[in-house]
Structure formats: structure tokens, C-alpha cells
Amino acid sequence: MSYLRQVQAIVWKDLLLEFRTKERLVAMGAFAVLSAVLFNYAVDRTAVRPQDIAAGLIWMTIVFGGLLGVGRTFHLEAQDGAFEGILMSPAPKDAVFLGKTLANFILLYVVSLLVVAVFMLFFGLELGASPAVLALVLCLGVLGFVSLGTLFAAVSSGTRMGETLLPILVFPLLVPMVIFGTGATGRLLASRPVAEVVGDIRMLGAFAVMALAAGALLFRFVVED
């Protein structure tokens, strides 16, 4: 129970800070809306149907926008050496990782729902027959993404290249998430039967579990001396 309370403390602190500063939510939300507007003008509707490419654009917007927020995970921690204070507490490093990942997940999941809503508006999409399943696909994809993003944000925050390094480290590892996330989202937006996306959902779930476990195991080696 004490482990969960430590995780909860990290989540509470990160969300409260974000609520106060709105630094990352505003950046990610603005990026999502502006990307959808630009994609709307970039697509020649006489040559391609928007719904055929919307799923890919949605996931690319989530990835790029999410990186804006996840990349700044440790920015506020650097202020006044606060993260050092966390590391000097008896909280296990994996609890710290899970807390920060969960906070990032909540923020990015909200943004991903906004992304879908904005694309529906600009691309004239319909939600499909299974909005709950679409929400699950987004949930698993975002969880896998923030798990890797939080781990590598910790890596890159300790380097001179900082946020420039983060996409170079993370993007190659996101290929499975993009493939299965795009596949499932495209079919769900086209109102295809849920049975067609069960395989994709399983793969997204496996990706999320592996990313979360790898992050929890490796985080201590990133942040400890």
C-alpha cells in the first residue's frame, strides 16, 4: 500500500503542477489543433478521401504533440534541484517512474481525445460504431508511448542535446505503436467490425505492457549516480 501511496504522491504532484502552470497541456493542445488545421489544407480532397489518411495523421499528431509535453517532464524537476529531493527519499525508483508515467498518461490521453475530436471536425469524420473501442486503442497506444517517452526524457534531460535527442531515441521504438494504432483507428473510424481490430489491440496492449515494464526496470539506472 505504501508503494501505491508513493506512486499516487508523484501523480498528484505532477498533475497539480500542470494544473497550476498549464505549460504542457497548452503546448500539446495548441499543437494538436494547429496540426489538424494545417493537415486540413495540406490534403487534396479531390485526390484522396480524408478518412483514408486521417488515422495516420491522428497518430502522427499524438506522437509529435505528445513529445512536446513528455519531453518537458523533467523540466520542472530541474527547478531548485527538486528531483534530487525525490531521489533522496525512500520511494523506490520504479514507483517514481510509474508515478511520472501515469501523470503523463493522463495528460496525453486527454490531448489524444482532443486530437480525435479536432480531426473529426476538420476532416468530417464520424466516430464509428465503437467509440469505446476507439478510446481503448488510444489508451493503450498512449500508455506505450508515454512509458518510453518518460524513460527517454529522463535520459535526454541529463544531456546537453536535451529535447533534441528525445525524438531520435524514441521514434524508432514507436514503430509498432504507430502500425497497430493506425491500423485499428482507421478500421474503427470506417465502422468496420470490432473483430477486425482485436489483433491490433492485443499488439498495442503487449507493446504498452513491455514498454511500462522496461521503463520501470531501467529507470533507476538512468537517474542514479
Add this chain to the structure above:
Amino acid sequence: MAAPDTAPPTLATEDVVLDAQGLVREYGPVVAVAGIDLTLGPGEFLTVFGPNGAGKSSLLGLLAGSMRPTLGRVSVRGQQLDFGDVSWRRRIGVLSHRGFLYHDLTVTENLRFFGRLFELTDLDRRIPERLAHVGLSDRAGFKVGQLSHGMKQRLALARALLHDPDLVLLDEPFTGLDPSAAAVLRKVLVGLKDGQRTVVMVTHNLGEGLALATRVAIQARGRFVWQGGRDEIDTDSFERFYHEAVEGRR
């Protein structure tokens, strides 16, 4: 003033709070801490003086468990600092010249957050007590970013003491404080000499360091070039003695 003495005094095992043996810390070819032995009992307040680059902060980092020694070991109340099981961190409180505080959280929110990490269950009682102890009761609802530097240092001290640590480590706590803020902090630090806690403070400030110490060490080139009891020191001639010790003339 006593002759140079690098041998720590002997304490009975049950009286030892901090025991560090053969501490060495290397950064590549640079040796920051070059073999330090240190044994402290309850109620002792050790001030470590030394010039820039003497390895004082590295020594404190090793005692705090924020960095691993290249060689040697540290125990607090008989529990060796082990990076797998970090329960010993409950026995240590650290105050650095950085506060480890979140400026967008309030004073109470900061203490509540760190209290939860230390698994403290009586925070509703503890937090007001600690704030009263450091004279910040009337600032409980203020964001840390709204506090003066002196108030932040006192809050950082409240954070470091929140979990009642046996060992308190202070890294240049007077840095950047004006005289009145330093006086307030000094008063709070004097309160640490309650016979229960053990304190190690590293500082450049000879006056503040001597005023608080029960034991004194001078660190240079990664090792203690002198250590002894506060009563062995003549305050008037200490500055000259310090410079001679640092320059290796003693």
C-alpha cells in the same frame, strides 16, 4: 590549537550514528574524496571547512547516498547504505544550497508531497509543527516562488527534518542569505543540537561554522588534513590556522 590530527575519536558501537570508512570518490582521473574515515555519535555537530574543489560536496553526497563511493562504505545507525534497499534514506535529511522545492506548489503542498514519499502518516500534525519550528506558520498557504531566499532555506530545512532523521547533512546552508536571514537560520540550526541528532555541515563560512560546531574538520585535496573538537580551537587564530592547514603547512 592542537597539532594536526586525522584520527577520529572512538565511540561505542551503540553510540555510533554515522560511520564512514575508507571513502574514496573518483570522477575519471580526478579524485574528489581521497580516503576519509568519519565516526560520529548522537548530538555531535561536525563542521567541515575547505576551499573550493576540496571535495566537501562530494563527501556530503557520499554520506547522503546520492552518489556511490568508488571505494569505502557508509553506515547510519548500523545500517549500511545499500542502493538496492533504500530504507536507510528515512534516517537521513539533507539541506543543500538548493531547496529541493517546487516553486509552483505552496509551502504546505511541498511538505505534504515529501512527507508522502517518506510514508509519514501524521502529516496534519507534523507539518504545522515543523512550520512553527522554522517560523513559517504564517506562510503555509504561500507558493514557494513567493518566498524570500531566507524563507526558502528555512522551508528546505523543515523539509529535511520532516521525517525526524538521525543524521542531518547541510551543504552551504548560509549561501546567499543576508545577515538577518542567516541569523534566523542559525537559530534554527542551533535547535538541532538537541543531543539526539547528528549533523554534518560543509561550509566556507568560518564564523558560522565554528559557532555551531562541536567538532571541526578541514578538508583539502579530498582528505581531512585536520580534525578535532571545537574546544581545541582558538577562534581568534583559527583563520590563520585554517589557511596553513589547507596549504599543507601544518
